[in-house]
Amino acid sequence: RLNLLTQCFAFGLFYLCFRLLALERFLFLAALSVLKSAGSTHDWVGPPNPLSNLRPIIYHIPDNETELEKRLRNLRQETEDWNHNFWAKQNITFSKEKEAFIISQLKAKGLTLRDEDGRRRSLSSEEMATFYKNFLDKNRVRHANYNKEWYRRNFTITLLMARVTLNSMWRTVTERQSSKKNGTPTS
Incomplete structure (x- = not known):
């Protein structure tokens, strides 16, 4: 109870x-x-x-943001939010499971979480290595799926960045050509 x-x-x-x-x-x-x-x-x-x-x-957000630039910015923000949500959940799960592991190992030794002076007990590196390995093994598929999605998103972001850069260069070239035809100096 x-x-x-x-x-x-x-x-x-x-x-x-x-x-x-x-x-x-x-x-x-x-x-x-x-x-x-x-x-x-x-x-x-x-x-x-x-x-x-x-x-x-x-x-x-630039004043003259194009639709392509807006798509890129939105994808970057969505990716950041997705990344934050994944790692917040993952870190919370990790902390909870780590704490439960420490308590169970101490309990198996007949010890409490705190010593007689009130200090928190800890486990050895070797004992914690067991937890870390088990945690990684248990979450292997989840991490692999995360990595696949992370690579997919970053590849898409990189392609959009390239398109934005090419469009910007093209716009600069065409503006210069236009201003030369009109006899207007460019900045």
């Missing part, structure tokens, strides 16, 4: 932290949006998210 109460409390605390971090991310993004609207011409990079360990990015 006490164990169930402890689990409920831990879940409630975890949920509260998760919601606060979501609020923190929202406030960060809102603050950056305000900064961007003040005339920034660069992307904004925030501090690492405590759950995913990834830095959020607010991408600059």
Whole structure:
């Protein structure tokens, strides 16, 4: 009964932290949006998210953004959000399973999580290596699927970047040709 109460409390605390971090991310993004609207011409990079360990990015939106540039920016943002969600979930799962492993190993030795001085007990590197290997083995397919999707997205982003660059170069060349015909100097 006490164990169930402890689990409920831990879940409630975890949920509260998760919601606060979501609020923190929202406030960060809102603050950056305000900064961007003040005339920034660069992307904004925030501090690492405590759950995913990834830095959020607010991408600059140029005034004369083309449809192709918009597609690229949106895909980059969607990929960043997808990446953040994957690693936040993965890191939470890892932390929970690691904690459960440590507790179970200590319990098997007849030890509690804290020593008589109140310090947290730990396991040896060899003992933890067992957990790390098992965790990686158990999540092998998930990580392989993540990598495939990550490569697919990055390949698409790279192709879009190449198209945006070529379109920009073409636009520059045609504008120069047009201005030469009209006798207007180019900048």
